[in-house]
Amino acid sequence: MLVSAKNLEDLKSKVDFTLHYITDWFSFNGLTLNMDKINIIKFSSNHSQNQPHQCDSVNYSIKEVTNINFLGLELDNHKNWKNHDIKILPKLSRACYAVRAMYPIRCMNMLKMIYFAYFHSIIHYGIIFGGNSTECKKVFLAQKKIIRITTGSRPRTSCKPLFQSLRILTVPSQYILSLMNFVLQNQERFTPNIEVHNFNTTN
Numbered sequence: 001m002l003v004s005a006k007n008l009e010d011l012k013s014k015v016d017f018t019l020h021y022i023t024d025w026f027s028f029n030g031l032t033l034n035m036d037k038i039n040i041i042k043f044s045s046n047h048s049q050n051q052p053h054q055c056d057s058v059n060y061s062i063k064e065v066t067n068i069n070f071l072g073l074e075l076d077n078h079k080n081w082k083n084h085d086i087k088i089l090p091k092l093s094r095a096c097y098a099v100r101a102m103y104p105i106r107c108m109n110m111l112k113m114i115y116f117a118y119f120h121s122i123i124h125y126g127i128i129f130g131g132n133s134t135e136c137k138k139v140f141l142a143q144k145k146i147i148r149i150t151t152g153s154r155p156r157t158s159c160k161p162l163f164q165s166l167r168i169l170t171v172p173s174q175y176i177l178s179l180m181n182f183v184l185q186n187q188e189r190f191t192p193n194i195e196v197h198n199f200n201t202t203n
Contacts, residue, residue, distance in 0.1 A: 015040065040064045041077055073126045081130035085139055088122050092142040095119040099149050111150045112166065119146055123171055128182055131175030140171040 001018050005011035026033040042064065067076040067083050074084035095118035099111055123139055130136060144159045151162050163170055169177060183190065193201050 039068055041068050041075060043077055043079055073129065081133040082135045084130055085135040089138060089142060091122050092119060092139065096142065096146045096149055099146055103149060103152065115146060115150060124174060127175050128178045131171065136171060143171050
């Protein structure tokens with residue numbers, strides 16, 4: 001459940017109302033809501049005060065957390081994606097090791113298969129959320145490392161021609177492509193320029 005507000009009091013009121021609503025809905029439909037498994041995370045900017053919110057009005061003890069794992073994404077209350085990148089970097093290192101171990105076979109198709117199965121699948125998941133974070137630079141460095149391993153290149157070899165020869169997108173390029181695909185698939189969510197002004201510009 002996502003709840004937004006411009007001030008803390010409105011936020012508390014909306015959260016309490018939402019919890020009452022879902023509790024009643026579960027009860028009406030003969031279901032049990034396990035309050036012990038419910039967490040509240042309040043997203044805010046790095047500079048705003050993060051005051052805790054106590055949900056006493058629903059007669060349950062619901063803990064507020066500063067980070068949480070949601071569908072494989074490590075979310076924190078400031079949305080900087082540092083925890084998520086820290087979590088996936090060891091997995092990316094293991095993918096590098098797998099490619100290095102299989103490199104003596106010299107089968108490029110197999111090495112690319114390992115890359116897409118064990119590396120690309122990790123960096124691509126949820127990239128539209130954290131693909132522009134500062135911590136994502138470490139993920140890009142890991143990607144350049146595995147590309148050099150895959151092609152048998154030296155550690156300081158320029159990666160641009162390697163990406164082109166393998167026909168693999170860099171992390172920043174994959175981020176842009178994923179955003180473009182999202183926009184194309186959800187055009188009804190965006191306001192075209194023609195609805196904002198009458199100037200003859202691109203849509």
